Amino acid sequence: MYNIRKVTDDITWIGVSDRRLALFENIFPIKRGVSYNSYVLLDEQTVLFDTVDASVAGQFFENLEAALEGRSLDYLIVNHMEPDHCAMIGDIVRRYPAVKIVGNTKTFGMMNQFFGTDFSERSVVVKEGDTLSAGKHTLHFVMAPMVHWPEAMVTYDDVDKVLFSADGFGSFGALNGNVFADEVDFDRDWLDDARRYYTNIVGKYGASVQTLLKKAAGLEIAVICPLHGPIWRENLSYILEKYQKWSTYEAEDQAVVIMYASMYGNTASAADALAGALAVRGVKKIAVYDVSNAHVSELISEIFRASHLVFAAPTYNAGIYPVMENLLSDMKALAVQKKTVAVMENGTWAPTAAKQVKEKISEMKDMTILDTGLTIKSAMHADQKAELDALADAIVNSMV
Numbered sequence: 001m002y003n004i005r006k007v008t009d010d011i012t013w014i015g016v017s018d019r020r021l022a023l024f025e026n027i028f029p030i031k032r033g034v035s036y037n038s039y040v041l042l043d044e045q046t047v048l049f050d051t052v053d054a055s056v057a058g059q060f061f062e063n064l065e066a067a068l069e070g071r072s073l074d075y076l077i078v079n080h081m082e083p084d085h086c087a088m089i090g091d092i093v094r095r096y097p098a099v100k101i102v103g104n105t106k107t108f109g110m111m112n113q114f115f116g117t118d119f120s121e122r123s124v125v126v127k128e129g130d131t132l133s134a135g136k137h138t139l140h141f142v143m144a145p146m147v148h149w150p151e152a153m154v155t156y157d158d159v160d161k162v163l164f165s166a167d168g169f170g171s172f173g174a175l176n177g178n179v180f181a182d183e184v185d186f187d188r189d190w191l192d193d194a195r196r197y198y199t200n201i202v203g204k205y206g207a208s209v210q211t212l213l214k215k216a217a218g219l220e221i222a223v224i225c226p227l228h229g230p231i232w233r234e235n236l237s238y239i240l241e242k243y244q245k246w247s248t249y250e251a252e253d254q255a256v257v258i259m260y261a262s263m264y265g266n267t268a269s270a271a272d273a274l275a276g277a278l279a280v281r282g283v284k285k286i287a288v289y290d291v292s293n294a295h296v297s298e299l300i301s302e303i304f305r306a307s308h309l310v311f312a313a314p315t316y317n318a319g320i321y322p323v324m325e326n327l328l329s330d331m332k333a334l335a336v337q338k339k340t341v342a343v344m345e346n347g348t349w350a351p352t353a354a355k356q357v358k359e360k361i362s363e364m365k366d367m368t369i370l371d372t373g374l375t376i377k378s379a380m381h382a383d384q385k386a387e388l389d390a391l392a393d394a395i396v397n398s399m400v
């Protein structure tokens with residue numbers, strides 16, 4: 001059975017949700033599933049905006065046929081060439097032999113790489129500022145390189161004021177009938193997944209997102225149609241403000257996130273004691289994570305969210321405990337910036353983890369590392385309570 005939803009009188013959402021996939025990009029756990037969004041415009045010409053992942057092909061074509069209401073397809077606009085959106089291009093061409101494919105030079109280069117053809121006999125190559133008339137609706141093409149691939153672009157419909165934003169403003173999470181952000185409790189149920197999606201997938205490219213946001217500011221936008229997650233047609237400033245913060249690496253919350261690694265529980269115990277000491281000093285909503293038991297994508301999301309980070313790491317073969325080291329490498333790769341950081345270390349004979357954690361943090365931009373830290377030899381005991389309090393004081397003082 002088809003499952004489609006009108007976005008405006010002329011534009012229909014024809015996306016498909018996947019609740020079976022365990023790991024998005026074979027890395028990111030998606031307990032709430034994911035949606036592959038696609039859209040159809042019915043005008044004098046019919047236009048499809050991106051396709052979907054191969055795993056949901058059957059449902060997608062049922063949806064597409066229903067949305068086309070018996071008409072053929074004139075144009076396929078390819079805003080993004082990642083296979084979870086472009087996998088159906090070949091099938092579209094086979095089903096609708098007269099279809100023209102719209103993309104930029106890089107789009108068609110990637111098509112050749114992925115499919116062994118650039119569909120040159122049917123390609124319409126567009127560049128920044130080009131337009132395509134579908135009849136009543138004129139579509140404007142805006143290049144969005146490195147949001148998050150080089151060929152990425154977005155398309156703006158100047159009649160319905162709709163921005164087809166590619167992976168921008170996307171989120172993990174299947175759509176459950178309510179395809180609009182105003183139909184769900186986004187802040188409660190979706191924000192964490194939207195942040196995790198952005199920070200892990202697009203996070204590195206904050207400058208490119210800033211360029212796109214500046215271009216978008218010049219458009220009158222009533223609806224944002226992303227390729228994953230809910231569609232925005234109300235309170236757009238909410239998600240735009242989030243993107244402004246995320247892409248400039250500003251913390252959303254004045255908050256402390258403590259991340260520890262621990263084999264035998266002693267570093268964990270000290271991390272918990274620090275959380276308690278912070279709470280006594282009035283710090284609220286403290287988050288504590290065991291890096292071995294939280295997915296690195298959740299930690300990255302929390303790191304983007306919070307202003308203050310504490311890393312507590314055992315020394316391991318004269319280095320940093322590997323799971324913690326991996327997290328620090330991911331932070332650098334995703335260009336984490338503008339955090340205040342405190343470091344705790346543990347070691348039974350020669351603790352060196354703190355020095356190495358600090359070195360890694362120093363490689364990131366605009367990071368403030370607190371002078372006060374804490375070194376534990378195997379396990380923390382009451383005789384180090386004053387040191388723990390000093391660390392808690394230093395963190396609290398840095399928050400004002």
Ligand SMILES: Cc1cc2nc3c(=O)[nH]c(=O)nc-3n(C[C@H](O)[C@H](O)[C@H](O)COP(=O)(O)O)c2cc1C
Pocket residue numbers: 261262263264265266267268313314315316317318319346347348349350351352378
């Ligand atoms: C494989 C391995 C390598 C270790 N290497 C070091 C080391 O190089 N220097 C050191 O001081 N302690 C080293 N240790 C000891 C641990 O760092 C220490 O016992 C740990 O910090 C205790 O914290 P936990 O109870 O939170 O796991 C090592 C432990 C293991 C299992």
